[in-house]
Amino acid sequence: MKQFCLSLMLLFTLGVQAQESSALNTQIEDLKKQVISLNRDLYLLEEDLLFPASTQVAVYLDMDAGQYFRIDAVELHLDDKLVASHLYTQRQANALVRGGVQKLYLGNLARGEHKLTAYFVGIGPHQREYKRAVSTSFTKQDDPKALQIHIRDDASKQQPEFLFEEL
Amino acid sequence: MNMRLVVILLLAIAQSSGGRAADQPPGWGEVLYEYFQGNHFEALTQLEIAAHRQQLDPSAAQPALLRGRLSMQFGLYSQAEAIFKQQLDHLDKPTLQAAVYIQLANLYEQLGDLEAARTALTNVAENQVAGLNAEQQDKYWYLVASLQIQGGTLIDIRRFPVNALSREYLNYNLAMMEADRGETQNAVARLQSMLKVRPNSEDAGFFSRVGDWVSGGWFSADEQQINTEEQASLKDRQWLTLGYLLQSLGRHQDAINAYQQVRQDSVDTQAAMLAWGWAAAERGEFQLALSIWQLLAQQPVYQHESYEAPLAVAYAYEKLNAPRQALTALNQASRQYSEWINRLQAERVQLYQSDFFQPYVQTWQQGQSTPEDVLSPVLMPLLTDDLFSQQVAQLADLQQADQRVLYALQQLTMFEQLIDERQQSAQQRGEALAHNNLLQTLPTLQQQRDGLQTQLDTVEHQQDALALLNDDGQALLQRIGKADTRLSAIEQQMPDADSYRARIRRLHGILLWQAEVDYASNLWAGKRNLQALDSLLASGQTRLGSIYQAMDRRAHFDAQRARITGLRSGLLLAQQTQQRLQDKLLARMQQAADVLLIETEQQLQRYRRQAQIAIVRLQDETLRKQQAIKPEGARDEG
Structure with a gap:
């Protein structure tokens, strides 16, 4: 009888512990969700405050390449002024090749005509060092401006090609 | 995976x-x-x-x-x-x-x-x-x-790739299941069959690089290293288990061979050394057992099996008919156990400090192995406990969340300062605009432009070419008018006034003729200039609209401040929750560690008691031997 009571108590204790553990896990999950949601709000607030729509300009980069170009670094110049530069880790370069899009630059710009130049460094065809500069002009109006640089493999020329697109 | x-x-x-x-x-x-x-x-x-x-x-x-x-x-x-x-x-x-x-x-x-x-x-x-x-x-x-x-069901393992790590895990679990069922021979055969397959990191199946879809491969060199290490660790565990099973079957030499395969820096090394010593002892090779256990006793303890080493050393000495050394070893063992017990008790006190697990959580976050100075060796068995690992992962997550919340709070403070600065400069701009009356300039210019439009319309309607003369032409026209007025005043006194009047008329005629000739182009130029003025005024109007909008936006400062306040209260709440959950989690980890320390202490106390009993026994035996020798000596003397 005594053993039975002890076993019952042990089972009860284990049950309570399992319930407590489950409740704690749920609370931790809730906190994580809350932190993600707060981080999103912070990000949106930051963008609204620091980069208002009337002056906002964003530059994105994506790659559909891999055979003729492997990115190592990029420098971005706006109106001949360096505004962003990035050295890529292997993971970042892989993430780009797999379909990721990198927000290369987010900043403010006055209305009017502007020139954007991107300098790319990497490994080109035949595993040789490859450097390339590409430029485009665009007009900034009162709405947010977004440009995307696409890097593609050009099989006909066996070279990478760099294209600008206004989004 | x-x-x-x-x-x-x-x-x-x-x-x-x-x-x-x-x-x-x-x-x-x-x-x-x-x-x-x-x-x-x-x-x-x-x-x-x-x-x-x-x-x-x-x-x-x-x-x-x-x-x-x-x-x-x-x-x-x-x-x-x-x-x-x-x-x-x-x-x-x-x-x-x-x-x-x-x-x-x-x-x-x-x-x-x-x-x-x-x-x-x-x-x-x-x-x-x-x-x-x-x-x-x-x-x-x-x-x-x-x-x-x-679920306790035997499965056919053959559908898995030969070198797949998943197959090795499954096979190992099957062997353990067979051993639990008492089918030791089957378990041994399974483990022996597995261990014939040599690990091959380049073709590790389940953990190998993903196919052709990624040119660069998903896993980095570091990850490959981890997988190779994982394979090697699994092999160590397989060899150790095989050794235990062989030993239970009385195949001590085979067991020794298995223990020898365990790597020297493995988590299973100390267990293998202890078992190796016992297998040698079973074979009567006490000298070999002694040397292995002595080596084990000199090493820092990473596994609880190692606590047995000091007692085992004494046992080996005793079996080698060296009671003095055995007694010395037992005394050393007793002291060693007392020292370990004291250390454990100190550890139990430290355990309840809030940052006790912090260095371990940090190395865990960085994905590093756990060195002995990060977590006490006595707590190492916790690392293989699933629940404890889950708690460590959760603690690491909570701490990361806390860091993010702290960063966000700093950002909010910065945003508040930014809004203050903007509000101040917006106010200054507003005051400057009011002071310069800049906002009223554009309507005035618009009125002037409307006056010009009326003039141009009148000229066009009346076909008044002279009105469109340029500045030089207008100056000439004024001079002709002046000359005409003066001539009228002195006409009576001038004998040749008629010729002067004729000259003035001629000049006026020439000017009128030129104006008529230029009328069309002058009218067009006037209209064009007016149009240019229109676009300038329109652009000015747009800018003015933007200025008004910007001035209106000042009202958004309050909305932005409200957003910041809302976010801050959310973050502070999250911070409090995080702290509460972290405390709970830490309490559980401390409890788990405390239970382990208590169990270990109890084990050590048992070992110490055994050592003390053995000391008494050996001293007793020595005394009896001495007493047995003394009467003989006394007889010799007599």
């Missing part, structure tokens, strides 16, 4: 929905950019932002499934489960459904809900498995086999 399945599933979905991520809005691509780097928190945040901006199709399966997988990887299991279940109602492609069911089963297995995992897998038909890619099939069969083994 999970990550790879997820990537494959994602790619399958991407292919089925047609189109690269780069063809989607940048928001989606940004999610993928973070996801493919393994930044789950950032990817989830980007996903939330993209959804908030309505950049993602809410009915599309791809973002929802990615959210589910990211949630799972970030430890949001209930959210992941809900998403997968919801998607299963919408997906109509059988292979995709099968892949999601496998994912769901994987989730349940991780949560330890084996029944739910089995139920999820029953929804995957064999013919659907054939439609999945090799990695997904591998995962499916691994889950099926693993669940069967955990």
